[in-house]
Amino acid sequence: MHYGYFNGTITPADQIGVGVTDLGLLRGYGLFDYFLTYNGRPFQWDWYWQRFQNSAMRMHLSLPLEKEETYAVVMDLIEKSGLADVAVRFVLTGGYALDSISIVRPNLLILTEDIHPVTPRQYEEGIKVILDEYVREMAEVKSTDYKRVILMADAIKAAGAHDLLYQKGGEISELSRSNFFIIKGERLITPNRHILHGITRRTVMQLAQDDFQVQERPVLLSELYDADEAFTTSSTKKVLPIVQIGDLTIGEGKPGPKAAYLLERFDELTASY
Amino acid sequence: MHYGYFNGTITPADQIGVGVTDLGLLRGYGLFDYFLTYNGRPFQWDWYWQRFQNSAMRMHLSLPLEKEETYAVVMDLIEKSGLADVAVRFVLTGGYALDSISIVRPNLLILTEDIHPVTPRQYEEGIKVILDEYVREMAEVKSTDYKRVILMADAIKAAGAHDLLYQKGGEISELSRSNFFIIKGERLITPNRHILHGITRRTVMQLAQDDFQVQERPVLLSELYDADEAFTTSSTKKVLPIVQIGDLTIGEGKPGPKAAYLLERFDELTASY
Known part of the structure; x- marks a missing residue:
């Protein structure tokens, strides 16, 4: 089973519910990243983190977690999945808006997923x-x-x-x-x-x-x-x-x-x- | 309090949770519409419905509800809000994807919201x-x-x-x-x-x-x-x-x-x- 981190809480991924005022959902204001693990380790982690950080900066979204904290979450999710290797997805949105258009605080979602390899x-x-x-x-x-x-x-x-x-x-x-x-x-x-x-x-x-x-x-x-x-x-x-x-x-x-x-x-x- | 309809169920709007595989959230694949009520009635309903239907068609999304069913939901939500007049938001997304990219069945969300008038x-x-x-x-x-x-x-x-x-x-x-x-x-x-x-x-x-x-x-x-x-x-x-x-x-x-x-x-x- 895959687990997910959403704004500080880790639960089974299929139990996560994103609220209806999220700017990713309402206004398409979101970014993501996606990588695989090999031998249980995030492949090219430093490069992916750098890119994720760059995407966030260019979309004026602050990252709620530091690199090391994020890595710890990722490793925890990988372990919880019980799988040797997984895909990891980060989604960062404009967060919950009071007026349906202005950013207050970004929402961060981290999920593991099955890898869907090319045939x-x-x-x-x-x-x-x-x-x-x-x-x-x-x-x-x-x-x-x-x-x-x-x-x-x-x-x-x-x-x-x-x-x-x-x-x-x-x-x-x-x-x-x-x-x-x-x-x-x-x-x-x-x-x-x-x-x-x-x-x-x-x-x-x-x-x-x-x-x-x-x-x-x-x-x-x-x-x-x-x-x-x-x-x-x-x-x-x-x-x-x-x-x-x-x-x-x-x-x-x-x-x-x-x-x-x-x-x-x-x-x-x-x-x- | 505002209520919302999500895929057939009406609950208080702040209790609605959209799952993390929704293509609106993951891929920005969504459309919406938004209108006000006057004297408790949806203003220009026929025109808004026509536009919503047109948006859905152009984004290759089938509408889960007919016009009359949707109108009944809207009127129910307005009544539940307890407010004389409200804003109504429709959001239609690509729905939950098995592979994070392909449409299976759209997700439809209908919400009432407070009107934020211009000062x-x-x-x-x-x-x-x-x-x-x-x-x-x-x-x-x-x-x-x-x-x-x-x-x-x-x-x-x-x-x-x-x-x-x-x-x-x-x-x-x-x-x-x-x-x-x-x-x-x-x-x-x-x-x-x-x-x-x-x-x-x-x-x-x-x-x-x-x-x-x-x-x-x-x-x-x-x-x-x-x-x-x-x-x-x-x-x-x-x-x-x-x-x-x-x-x-x-x-x-x-x-x-x-x-x-x-x-x-x-x-x-x-x-x-």
Whole structure:
């Protein structure tokens, strides 16, 4: 069973009730973060905490807990779950409002959840994504604003695709919940703006630095035509090959060796974490 | 005391707890509506219901209740509140998700709340707003996305202002939670796009049709310079004069006679509703 922390109290997660004046619920004013544990330990904790703190600062929300207190809560929740490894979700909202619009004190929620891994078949076959002309507002903040991809769920399904790849004016940014990379020869290229700076993205770039020339820069749609490989990164997806983007087949239409190599390096790192 | 309806159950509003897998909370996937009662009756009920239904359709959310059932719930909640008049809030979210992203069944919340009327002084003196280069995503849907104005709360306060007036590329759309009008001679002019189509806006246009030439069309920032009057409309604000926009004084910098006339017509309508 999963437990959750809500404003100082730990209870089974399904017993937590968020009041109806919460600004996350009423006004979409919330941010979150999400990470996995490996060997019972929060993966890249320092980086996730830094990002969570940065999101809070940019949304003018004070954090009710210090880093060390939060870590202690997380470890407690992990232990209570009884599971070897879990996903951990932080949600920080504008809190309960007296007038339905003004922040008084943020609400902080910390939950463990089951990990929903990508299927082996998706790694073997790669995934299809469809292009969507969109750029997230405040993309660098991990806000709770995912209206777009939920709204497009039917279109994604109808296309037999897995996700959206956002682009605006021909410049690619990211997938709906994960980052985007292409490989051309020895170059590993990933967009540098209008994106959420993923921790898996950062980890993969670090793992790649000896074997690739890593380029963080604007990436144009036109560059997809001669990409050898493409993949997406997130805590859950790790390094997941993309073999089709709309009508365009990437490389030979199947997962390539370089993404596989990076996934292997990533799995090695997490196995020994 | 205010009561609320949540997925079929009516309880005191402060006892309602929304579960932590709600997509409104986790993913900002929600919409709402909000109206007042006059003489104990929901004002412009047909129009509000139509808008709520339209918002739900555009966000691919099915409504758990029919119009008549909803009306019965609303009347029950009004009676339970023990108040002569109340505000009524509908919130419809993507509901509880099994995977934190996919809609299963929407959650519907209906609440009564205290009315927070605009102070007499604000009607007497008019308000100041500041310009903000922004346009709401899916502006015609009353989604719960109000990140922008909450984020700008400090800037609004620092400017001694009351709200934001959104513009993009020199074209004015709306305030953060209300519509915008200017008066030039006998013309009553209001933006027609990138806006939420307010019910008070619609009511005011209807009330104005005999005395004004009503124009719904794109409105440019440059048109503010020779506007005689400006005002904003919403259920709570009714017809509220705007006397300053950023550094620009509108007309003579005090509420004008034509907005006052429209407010009078509006108050007559609601008094006899």
